[in-house]
Amino acid sequence: MGTTTTSRLDAFLTGLISMDLPLGSDLLHSRAEDAFTLCITLIADAAYCEKVGTELHRLAAKAAGFAGWMAFNNGNHPIAESRYQTAIHLAEMSGAVDLKTYYTMDFAHQQSAIGRPVMALELLSTVASDVRRGRTSARTAAAVHAISAEAHAILGDSAAHTKAIEAARAALEHDTTPQTFTPNSWVTAPVIELEAGYSLLRLGKPRQALPHFEVLNNGAFPSEQWPREAAIHLVYAAKARLGAGDVEAAVAYARRAHDFLDRVSSTRASQRVACLRRALSVHQRTPAVRDYLDRPMT
The missing domain is CATH 1.20.58 (Methane Monooxygenase Hydroxylase; Chain G, domain 1)
Incomplete structure (x- = not known):
């Protein structure tokens, strides 16, 4: 096996990664596992030189890490942990420092x-x-x-x-x-701001978190291209509004989150929206809340 095959395999994995944000993990988890299995099979069974072998291990790390991300998004944490550990090991074997660091970060996030x-x-x-x-x-x-x-x-x-x-x-x-x-x-810079807002929520500072979620309103964050992430970040924006005592604004964010959820297949996003609905349910005296909660989960 030569570099032509590894180049094609790299392009295939890149294609899978490119479909994650618009489609969601529910549709891609099995494809990610198939890609990981293919890479491991090639490492075990194919004939190749040292240079190609190094590249195969890098690609297997990429596939394992992506499979871990898919498992995490599906709520399958034991599989996610296993895939991340494998990705880190394979990346280290291939000398892919950036990939090793990235999937260590992903594992830490999980x-x-x-x-x-x-x-x-x-x-x-x-x-x-x-x-x-x-x-x-x-x-x-x-x-x-x-x-x-x-x-x-x-x-x-x-x-x-x-x-x-x-x-x-x-x-x-x-x-x-x-x-x-x-x-x-x-x-990206807008994502870092959203992460800052999320972390401030965790610190119990919803009012301080609010400005960081403005990237969801000014076009800085590509919500249309990334519907799963948009749904999740809008949930946190709604929780920040709720924590600041602005129920009506929280419902407005919740509706937007639900709209994006209808466009993507993601267990993680669905769980976040369901959690928000439970948080809003204690405010059912507010007409906007009652109206929103009448909307079924997809």
């Missing part, structure tokens, strides 16, 4: 999501040196700092959260790479 922020920070500490030395892309470095901010927020450390968000913004100032469908293509 750990925070299931209530293990200390473990998340421990994972991030394993790649901190590569980030400091500039061995990763600007977007991956920014993502590492943003997920660190999330973990610190869960732990209630406001100062560490602020420092990490500032580091994420600073990292992106040095980003000169084109917007392509790489695993870290979602890491």
